[in-house]
Amino acid sequence: MGDAPFLLLAGVLAGGMNALAGGGSFVSLPALIGAGVPSVSANATSTVALFPGGLASTWVYRDGLTGVCGVPLAPVALVSLAGGLAGSLLLLWTPAALFDQVLPWLLLVATIMLAFGRRIGPALRARVRAGLPTILGLQFLLGIYGGYFGGAVGLMMMAVWSILDGAEVKALNAPRTLMVSAANGIAVLSFIVAGAVAWTACLLVGLGAVAGGWCGAHVGRTLPPAVVRAGTLLLAAGTTVAFFVRAYG
Numbered sequence: 001m002g003d004a005p006f007l008l009l010a011g012v013l014a015g016g017m018n019a020l021a022g023g024g025s026f027v028s029l030p031a032l033i034g035a036g037v038p039s040v041s042a043n044a045t046s047t048v049a050l051f052p053g054g055l056a057s058t059w060v061y062r063d064g065l066t067g068v069c070g071v072p073l074a075p076v077a078l079v080s081l082a083g084g085l086a087g088s089l090l091l092l093w094t095p096a097a098l099f100d101q102v103l104p105w106l107l108l109v110a111t112i113m114l115a116f117g118r119r120i121g122p123a124l125r126a127r128v129r130a131g132l133p134t135i136l137g138l139q140f141l142l143g144i145y146g147g148y149f150g151g152a153v154g155l156m157m158m159a160v161w162s163i164l165d166g167a168e169v170k171a172l173n174a175p176r177t178l179m180v181s182a183a184n185g186i187a188v189l190s191f192i193v194a195g196a197v198a199w200t201a202c203l204l205v206g207l208g209a210v211a212g213g214w215c216g217a218h219v220g221r222t223l224p225p226a227v228v229r230a231g232t233l234l235l236a237a238g239t240t241v242a243f244f245v246r247a248y249g
Contacts, residue, residue, distance in 0.1 A: 003035040004204055011208020015053035019216030020228050023155050024050050026239040028205050037198045040096045044191040045198045047150040049205035051188050053213030054181045060217035064174030069135050069165040077182045079136050083143020084183030088190035091148045104247050106149045107240040113159035114233055135164065146183035154180045
């Protein structure tokens, strides 16, 4: 309980980040590991803790919910659920030592996609037209990523969607919060059934995340997209470097 203020604050920051652009696990996961939770359990605990905050953000953004890359919400949500289930089971079967080695690379992929996705998007769209199978297939893979790792899955979704559709990051916030909640929702059930959640830490981070998610969604509706993008990218890059040092330093 000596870590309670630290975990509450981490939850507020993570919930706010998830509401603004995603990437809240860049805060909550290191905080949980720093509080002594083993890495696999910390990842599961982070997913469960941030889930209610994601729902709060989705409710705030409900008026902006539209399809993804021209595809209606329902099929995208269904494949997100299926991917989230597959990814969560994969995480539960992954040894902690292996996950510690993989984690920095997952963070790096998310950071690169956030940083350069908008640059490669126009060139890709000029050569390839993404149809329904491509969009749903990519979303299924994103669901697996979300269920397995959770960290920055919202950033990954927006990076991929912006490559395929060219939409501005801010306009993708509403469907992003819904799809992350779909993938995480089924993962939450898996982690609870498997007993992988550190509940005391989870409740502390979760309480903070609800407050942060609600406030962050309201701020995100008015904050300039460039500010949201720059702040998230800086934090993502810093966290990625820190985890590479932790794993290989």
